[in-house]
Amino acid sequence: MFRTGPVTVEVPATSANLGPGFDAFGLALDLTDTVTAELVPGGLEIEAAGEGADAVPVDESHLIIRSMRSTFDRLGGQPAGLRLTSENRIPHGRGLGSSAAAIVAGVLLARALVRGGAEQFDDAEVLALASELEGHPDNVAACLLGGFTIAWTTDGRGRAVRSEPKGVHPVLFIATESSSTHTARAALPPSVPHPDAAFNAARSALLALALTQGRTELLMSATEDRLHQPYRAAAMPASSALVAELRRAGIPAVISGAGSSVLALVGDQDQVTPARAYTPQGWRSLALAIGEGAALTAS
Ligand SMILES: Nc1ncnc2c1ncn2[C@@H]1O[C@H](COP(=O)(O)OP(=O)(O)OP(=O)(O)O)[C@@H](O)[C@H]1O
Numbered sequence: 001m002f003r004t005g006p007v008t009v010e011v012p013a014t015s016a017n018l019g020p021g022f023d024a025f026g027l028a029l030d031l032t033d034t035v036t037a038e039l040v041p042g043g044l045e046i047e048a049a050g051e052g053a054d055a056v057p058v059d060e061s062h063l064i065i066r067s068m069r070s071t072f073d074r075l076g077g078q079p080a081g082l083r084l085t086s087e088n089r090i091p092h093g094r095g096l097g098s099s100a101a102a103i104v105a106g107v108l109l110a111r112a113l114v115r116g117g118a119e120q121f122d123d124a125e126v127l128a129l130a131s132e133l134e135g136h137p138d139n140v141a142a143c144l145l146g147g148f149t150i151a152w153t154t155d156g157r158g159r160a161v162r163s164e165p166k167g168v169h170p171v172l173f174i175a176t177e178s179s180s181t182h183t184a185r186a187a188l189p190p191s192v193p194h195p196d197a198a199f200n201a202a203r204s205a206l207l208a209l210a211l212t213q214g215r216t217e218l219l220m221s222a223t224e225d226r227l228h229q230p231y232r233a234a235a236m237p238a239s240s241a242l243v244a245e246l247r248r249a250g251i252p253a254v255i256s257g258a259g260s261s262v263l264a265l266v267g268d269q270d271q272v273t274p275a276r277a278y279t280p281q282g283w284r285s286l287a288l289a290i291g292e293g294a295a296l297t298a299s
Pocket residue numbers: 014016033052056062063064086088091092093094095096097098099100102139179180181182256257258259
């Protein structure tokens with residue numbers, strides 16, 4: 001039933017929400033983790049290097065391993081032994097989709113280690129399982145498909161479409177403090193005022209149009225949000241202050257995912273360096289290209 005491997009996958013960082021598109025919008029970024037898996041006669045071996053390597057567990061609770069286990073279960077059973085190595089470049093707990101990348105890597109690697117896995121478990125199944133494991137589909141959609149993605153959930157299954165953003169140059173401001181997605185989601189109220197929902201519906205539609213048609217002059221209005229950022233601001237004051245400062249300077253900026261990093265969608269390449277001048281002390285900034293979706297690079 002199994003292939004011994006090794007198999008390797010490149011999975012991109014992603015920025016979710018993009019302001020108004022809470023749990024729906026995602027943007028893949030050209031910053032990837034490289035993860036390799038192979039079957040061994042017995043046991044579990046994990047070697048991690050780079051971002052978060054000292055903090056991730058090296059047992060069955062490792063997120064990539066848990067995702068591989070879930071996938072093997074769907075494909076008929078577990079192998080005798082597994083060896084995993086990862087080169088992590090995506091910072092953890094910074095709103096850059098590290099958990100989505102880990103989940104997508106695990107699902108794709110397990111599928112590749114099963115003979116006929118891709119026929120039994122197609123890409124729509126991968127997206128549905130990865131969304132279920134992550135709890136929401138926005139980051140995993142962008143990680144799998146690349147580009148700008150719109151994701152939604154029907155009957156509990158994550159679904160998504162990819163489109164091509166035009167004329168935007170993402171600049172990431174990577175915070176020193178981490179923020180757990182779990183905690184950031186707990187800060188959200190169970191319901192929101194109807195006018196706020198209407199406010200975000202208009203901005204989301206506008207942002208999809210602005211990004212796909214290169215209408216960068218709409219980005220300031222299109223990145224406004226009332227559904228999540230206001231409720232999370234107190235938990236990430238430095239990030240919220242940077243978003244406000246960039247926006248005062250006319251640079252469309254949002255909290256990246258559940259924070260704590262900040263994403264600016266710069267509409268003019270010449271404005272990338274001036275935008276990076278706002279990087280707070282101790283933070284890092286990166287000007288990144290739009291990323292491609294997860295890809296198996298060797299098998
Ligand atoms: N390469 C990896 N290997 C193992 N575990 C990982 C890996 N990447 C992320 N994780 C796990 O996911 C956690 C971070 O998930 P969390 O959802 O809080 O933040 P994020 O995914 O970086 O940000 P966001 O979801 O807002 O984009 C890490 O603390 C770690 O437990």
